[in-house]
Amino acid sequence: MGSEKMIEICIDMEEGEPLGATPNDKLVITKIQAGTISEGKLRIGDQVKKVNGQNCKDCNDFFRALRFAAPCAKIMVNRDEKKAEELEARVHIPEDRAKIIQRREGYVYELATLVWVQNGPKLGLGIKHFQNRVLVSRVDPGSLAEKCLVLGDHLCDVDGIPVSDKDVARDLLVKNIQEKGKVTFVVERPDSIDAKQWAKQALATNLMQPPSVQMNEDVKGIASQYRQALPGLKPPAKSAMSTGPSARRVSIVEQTQTHEIGHDHEGKALRKVK
Known part of the structure; x- marks a missing residue:
């Protein structure tokens, strides 16, 4: 060179x-x-x-x-x-956009600029969201995306607007390309072996998680048990809700009634408190 x-x-x-x-x-x-x-x-x-x-x-x-x-x-x-x-131009992230980054060990941060070329290479970019992050899941060879992005990149923002949902990111990307002919991203790029491994696993996961909190494993287990049990549950023999001409109007009358409430001193006399 x-x-x-x-x-x-x-x-x-x-x-x-x-x-x-x-x-x-x-x-x-x-x-x-x-x-x-x-x-x-x-x-x-x-x-x-x-x-x-x-x-x-x-x-x-x-x-x-x-x-x-x-x-x-x-x-x-x-x-x-x-x-x-x-x-140096790429790693210089403007102050207002640098504020949204929560810098993590094992990652590098840069400003990626994608410029649209009329009748030029195609965009060639695929994104997915995983654990509230928008990740680059596809970069086609010879595409515009290949010039500034790599697989596993986390797009922190699109032209200064923070993103955690792939649909929002895609709409902003298209809007900026249509209006300005270019779009910029603040990118969090895996650099250490651990970070690259995490990105690889995230991209291999088929679960297209919505941008929300994931259920804990124990909660998932309980929900799964209930789902399996549902088909076997029998409906009540008689509905609690009466229908048809014989249905009577029910009115609730307020009455003073004495209710027995169970307590720790069951069977023992309670002392009166003055």
Whole structure:
């Protein structure tokens, strides 16, 4: 690639000081925390190759090398300038839209923009809702969706409107494409192994859950027992509701009656209370 090159970045650091840059399992930097020593030095999309001359094959190698890197970490990275600019634009989520995100460990967040092209590629996007989340369940090869979304992405909003129902998300998507020719999403993307596994299971689930609270397993069991018992239940021999010409009008007369109420002192005399 023409814009890709290996560069060495020197970062002054004190022992135990956090770098503030988060790599994924391929050692590509996906997040840089504001106000940390890596800000302005490392860039999103940089792929770490070495730290102080030591090769890094995975995150364990990287963090182990950093632990002994003070007073200066010389980090060799593979950087694609064009890709870095695109990624930085995508991870910059406007303040008003960032407020709705409940950031979770193991996920990366970005702003995905889908631009409609007249007589161009088809949309090629499938969505489903699962546990109050709208998930990307289908991305067709060569489609518009493939340029900015991946399977398992959670669409947090559509053009600034939070969504938890696939029908609402679809209607907003169509409306924005028709009116503006483009649509943007704040996307929560699985990044860790656990997060990717959860997304895989969610997509494999055929249960199209409505956006509501799911019943607990014990409640489901009781409901299931009642459903099975219903066909076997016999109706009463005589209806409590009389019908036809012989039906009499019933009037309720208020009377003072004495009712015996069972209590803990059954059979014992109660003391009078003055």
